Amino acid sequence: MEGLTLSDAEQKYYSDLFSYCDIESTKKVAANGRVLELFRAAQLPNDVVLQIMELCGATRLGYFGRSQFYIALKLVAVAQSGFPLRVESINTVKDLPLPRFVASKNEQESRHAASYSSDSENQGSYSGVIPPPPGRGQVKKGSVSHDTVQPRTSADQQEPASPVVSPQQSPPTSPHTWRKHSRHPSGGNSERPLTGPGPFWSPFGEAQSGSSAGDAVWSGHSPPPPQETWVSFADTPPTSTLLTMHPASVQDQTTVRTVASATTANEIRRQSSSYDDPWKITDEQRQYYVNQFKTIQPDLNGFIPGSAAKEFFTKSKLPILELSHIWELSDFDKDGALTLDEFCAAFHLVVARKNGYDLPEKLPESLMPKLIDLEDSADVGDQPGEVGYSGSPAEAPPSKSPSMPSLNQTWPELNQSSEDTAIVHPVPIRMTPSKIHMQEMELKRTGSDHTNPTSPLLVKPSDLSEESKINSSVKFASGNTVDGYSSSDSFTSDPEQIGNNVTHQRSHSGTSPDNTAPPPPPPRPQPSHSRSSSLDMNRTFAVTTGQQQAGVVAHPPAVPPRPQPSQAPGPVVHRPVDADGLITHTSTSPQQIPEQPNFADFSQFEVFAASNVNEEQDDEAEKHPEVLPVEKASDPASSLRVAKTDSKIEEKTAASVPANVSKGTTPLAPPPKPVRRRLKSEDELRPEVDEHTQKTGVLAAVLASQPSIPRSVGKDKKAIQASIRRNKETNTVLARLNSELQQQLKDVLEERISLEVQLEQLRPFSHL
C-alpha cells in the first residue's frame, strides 16, 4: 500500500481517534475492540468494514497498528463518501471529508469541544447522531469521564450545560466504564455529576440512582472484593467479577457487586451492544492478575514456567482439557512459559470459563499479549493511558489544523511519500540530458495517451518551461517517474503527478536550454506531435536550404504547414510570418510562382534553388509560406521526433548556417535560429488554438495553392543535383539525430525499469 497522505486536520483527527482507541496507551496498537466499535459507529455496512480492515492490513497483522488505523480511517472516509474502496483511493481521492463516526466519535468530539476553545465545527459536523440505544446511554457517561482526568471535570460540567450533546454521545465500550470505575477509589464522588444526566435515559434512571449509590458503596469495597472473590478458585468465582468482564455499564458492575440489583445488572448487561469486547480485562482484574503473577514469579518481566502455571490453574478445578485449551490460547509464543500478558490472558480465560462462558476458538484480540516492542508498556494501567489521552487534546490545537509533528516522525515513510506527492507544482528541473532525450520523452508521452489529460501536461510544461532552464535537482518519488511511463498506473489519474512525470522526464532529458530564445517552452508532449513533424521539416529544410526569414521575429510563426507530398527545401520558411501574412502570401504565391522559376515546381529542388536565388526578404517571406508547407510535406515522419528537440534546432541551426553560407544566403543564417525556435515553440504551444487555426488555414491555403504551382523543368539538372546534395545532408543529419534519440530512448527505458523495480520493492511495505 502506498503511503498515506493526510492533511493536517486529518492527521490530528486521526491521532485523536487513535488515542481514543489506544486504551492501553501503547501508543502503537489500537485496541481492536475499540476500533471495531469505532468502525461500527461509522455506520458502514459490515462487509465494508471487513473490507476496510482487510485493506488496511489489520487482518493480516492481527492488530491495528497506528498506520493500519490511519489507513482504515481514511478508508472509512472514502467509503462514507461513496467511493469504491481501494488501496489507491487513499491517496487519490482528494478532499475527503473526515470520517464520520456517528456514535462514539461524537462523544469524543464533544469532549474535545469542551477542551478546545470553541471548536464548534466539531459538534456541528457530528451533531446529527442517532441517540444511543438506551442500554448504552449510561455507559456513555462513563466513557465521558474515561478519557482524561482534566477534561473529565470539564466534561462533567459540560454535560449538564449541554444536554443536547450528551445523548448523541454513544455509549462507549464497557471498558470505559470499567476504567472509570477502576478509578473509583480515587474519584468516587466525582462520578456523581456524571450520572446526573443519567435520567436522560429513563430505563437507566433507576438503575443509575441505584448504581450510583452502589458506586459509592462499591468504591469503598473495591479492593477487598476482587481479592476475596478471586483468590480462591475453590469458591465459585465471583460472578460479579465475571460480570465485570462483560460489556456491562459501570452501574451494572456496581450493582453486581452489591448484588442488590443483580438482576437489573444482568438485564443491562444483556442489552449491551454487541460490539463491546467481552474479553476486556478491567483494571482491577488486571491488577489482581498481576498480583497473582507476582506470587509465582516476582519478576514481572519474567516467565512463569509451564509446570508452575499448570499447578496454579489446576486449582481452578477446570478440566484438564479445558486448561490445556486455555493454555494453547494464551501461550502466544508457544514457548511453554507465560509472560505477564499471557498469564493475565490465561487467568482471564479461566475466570470466564468458571463463570460459564465458552472458551473462544482463538485468542480474543483484547487478550493478545503485547508485542515484544510494546512490552515496556505492558503493565501500564489506565491512568497512564488516560494521561496520554489527555495529553492529546492538550497538544491538539482547537482548530485541528496543525499537523502533529510526532506523527510525521513516526511515519517517515508516509510523510515522505506525502511530501513527494505533494511536491507537484513548481519543481525545478534538472536539465541534464540532451534535448533529444527530452524530445524522446515527449514522444513517449505522446504515445501513451490514454488517460493522461493533455491539458495538464501541457500546462505543466509551460509552467515548468520557465524554470526548466535552471539546473536544479529534481525530486520525485520513484513512483512518479514510473507513472509517467505507465499511464495505466493508478497514479496516472493524478494529472499533477503526470505533470511531474513530464517534468521529470523533461528534466531528465534536460537539455541545455535554448540558447537563443529564453522562454520557449520545452517540447510539449502529445499534441504537438504532428506539428513538430511539420516543424521539423521546416527546420530540416531550413538547415539544408538555408533559412531565410522575414524579420518578423516577434510574431509567432504562422502555422507550419502540414507535411505535403511535394516539398520544397526552400528557405526555412518558418519564419516570423503573420498568419495573415502567411495566408496572404500563400494567396499571392500562385502569382509569384510563375515569376520565380524557383517556385515553379513543387520539387524541393525548385524551391531550394529559388531560395538560393532569392535573397529578398519579402520574397522569402512570400516563399516561406509556400516552402513551409512544402517542406513539411516532404519530411513528415522522420522529423517527427526531431521536431521537439532543441538540440535538433540547434543542429539545424548550425547546419543551416553552413547551408546558408553555401547557398550564399548568409545574412539569413542567424535570424533563422530564433525564428525556427520560435516556430518550434509555437508548435509546442499546442493549446494555442489560434496557432492551430492559423496553421490549418495556412495549410489549407498552401494546399490549395499547390496545384497551381506549375512545375518547370528548366535547369533541372543543376537544381536537382543541388537538391540531392541537400537532401543527403538532411538525411545524414536526421540519421544522426535518430541514432541519438534511440540512445536516449534506451537510457530512459533502462531508467524506467530501474524505477519500476524500486517501486516494486517499496510496494510490499505498504501494500496489503
Next chain:
Amino acid sequence: MAVCVAVIAKENYPLYIRSIPTENELKFHYMVHTSLDVVDEKISAMGKALVDQRELYLGLLYPTEDYKVYGYVTNSKVKFVMVVDSSNTALRDNEIRSMFRKLHNSYTDVMCNPFYNPGDHIQSRAPAAPLMAVSVRRAFDSMVTSMMIQVC
C-alpha cells in the same frame, strides 16, 4: 497424500494414529506396527554414532505393493510413521521431509502445553464438551488432516 499418520511413543505405543480412508484402519495400524521394527533397526544401525548425529528423518522404511512407509524419529525416541499411497508418484523425498517437519512442529506445540502429560493420547476433542475443542491438539489433528488431503 498420506493415508495414515501415526505418532508412536517411546515405549512403542501409539500416541496418535489416524488414517484415511477410515474403513481399513486396522490394516494401517498393522502396517505401522510392523514398521516399528524397521525403525528400531534403523536407529540401532547408527547407534554407534552419537544420537545427535543421527538424522531424524529415516526415509523409506519399506515399500509394499500399494503403499510406502516413511519414518521419522525425534531425539526423544518418539516416532512418526507415515504411510503414503504408492500411486502418488508425485511425492518426492523432500516433500516427505517437510511433512515430517510440520508434524514434528505440531507435536512440539502439543508438548509445550503443560496440561498435556507426555504419554497421553493426543486427542482433539474434549470428551465432556464437544464444542470445546482443545486447540493445539486440534491444530495437530488439522495439520495431519491437511497432510492427508493435500494432494489426494
